[in-house]
Amino acid sequence: xxxxxxxxQTIGEGARRTGVITLHRPKQxxxxxxxxxxxxxxxxxxxxxxxxxxxxxxxxxxxxxAAGADISAMAKKTYAEAIAENFIxxxxxxxxxxxxPVIAAVSGFALGGGCxxxxxxxxxxxxxxxxxxxxxxxxxxIPGAGGTQRLPRAVGKSKAMDMxxxxxxxxxxxxxxxxxxxxxxxxxxxMDEVLAAAxxxxxxSPASVLLAKSCVNKAFxxxxxxxxxxERRIFHSLFATEDQxxxxxxxxxxxxxxWTGR
Ligand code: DAK
Numbered sequence: 700x701x702x703x704x705x706x707x708q709t710i711g712e713g714a715r716r717t718g719v720i721t722l723h724r725p726k727q728x729x730x731x732x733x734x735x736x737x738x739x740x741x742x743x744x745x746x747x748x749x750x751x752x753x754x755x756x757x758x759x760x761x762x763x764x765a766a767g768a769d770i771s772a773m774a775k776k777t778y779a780e781a782i783a784e785n786f787i788x789x790x791x792x793x794x795x796x797x798x799x800p801v802i803a804a805v806s807g808f809a810l811g812g813g814c815x816x817x818x819x820x821x822x823x824x825x826x827x828x829x830x831x832x833x834x835x836x837x838x839x840x841i842p843g844a845g846g847t848q849r850l851p852r853a854v855g856k857s858k859a860m861d862m863x864x865x866x867x868x869x870x871x872x873x874x875x876x877x878x879x880x881x882x883x884x885x886x887x888x889x890m891d892e893v894l895a896a897a898x899x900x901x902x903x904s905p906a907s908v909l910l911a912k913s914c915v916n917k918a919f920x921x922x923x924x925x926x927x928x929x930e931r932r933i934f935h936s937l938f939a940t941e942d943q944x945x946x947x948x949x950x951x952x953x954x955x956x957x958w959t960g961r
Pocket of ligand 1: 771
């Protein structure tokens with residue numbers, strides 16, 4: 700049997716646990732190829748469909764989250780082949796269809812397609828060893844999995860241009876200052892911190908979690924007016940749930956809410 704390119708495990712005790720997906724091509728620093736992206740997509744969809752899972756974590760190794768798209772698999776690709784195969788579009792963006800929160804736990808290199816994959820997650824928690832970059836320009840291409848669009852939204856135009864045009868790497872401290880990552884933690888505490896964040900999410904009302912995620916993502920996809928209008932509709936719709944009644948009643952009664960997911 701061939702070795703899997705992603706490893707999955709379920710962590711936690713409560714009614715909703717955390718699904719952890721570990722990218723696993725250690726010798727190639729988790730360089731992303733089609734087979735790995737197919738397996739990642741299947742693992743994400745499996746956890747998304749599992750009622751016992753509240754939150755999903757995508758991580759890599761200590762040395763690399765992922766060092767980019769696999770250059771050896773792309774080197775000879777022609778323009779006609781890239782179009783015919785729908786390269787990237789076919790299976791690299793499954794993560795964008797996942798409704799549950801997906802946290803990227805990044806240690807070491809997150810370069811090229813690896814940085815783009817991390818940015819497709821809902822938020823990034825980084826080890827102090829993390830290094831982010833879009834170095835594609837050094838190999839005669841440009842970022843092709845959303846990097847030119849998501850990086851400027853995350854860090855602003857000037858820093859994104861700097862990274863995309865010079866191919867320089869950004870360390871974890873700079874990534875936190877720039878807003879690319881939500882927190883930086885010591886490398887040996889990375890998974891503890893990420894699993895604690897996931898647990899905090901697992902304890903919340905599943906409906907508000909899914910809808911809050913979709914609203915924040917809306918801010919990234921369209922214009923401000925559309926986003927605010929979308930948020931208003933979703934906000935109104937939450938008043939149809941039992942969890943809204945329970946959450947507010949619990950606050951007023953100074954007790955913990957008992958979520959039912961209804
Ligand atoms: N692809 C394939 N193999 C890779 C790789 C990659 N991206 N990155 C590393 N490896 C392999 C190395 O070749 C080496 O293999 P062996 O020689 O041992 O067989 C092994 O991993 C260990 O790497 P190093 O020996 O280089 O390790 P170091 O610690 O010295 O250096 C490094 C680590 C991350 C700085 C270095 O490996 C590096 O610069 N890697 C390449 C980083 C990079 O350029 N990444 C961007 C890839 S391009 C598109 C859409 C999207 C994309 C493209 C097109 N279209 C829609 C058309 C996306 C493109 C990319 O992501």
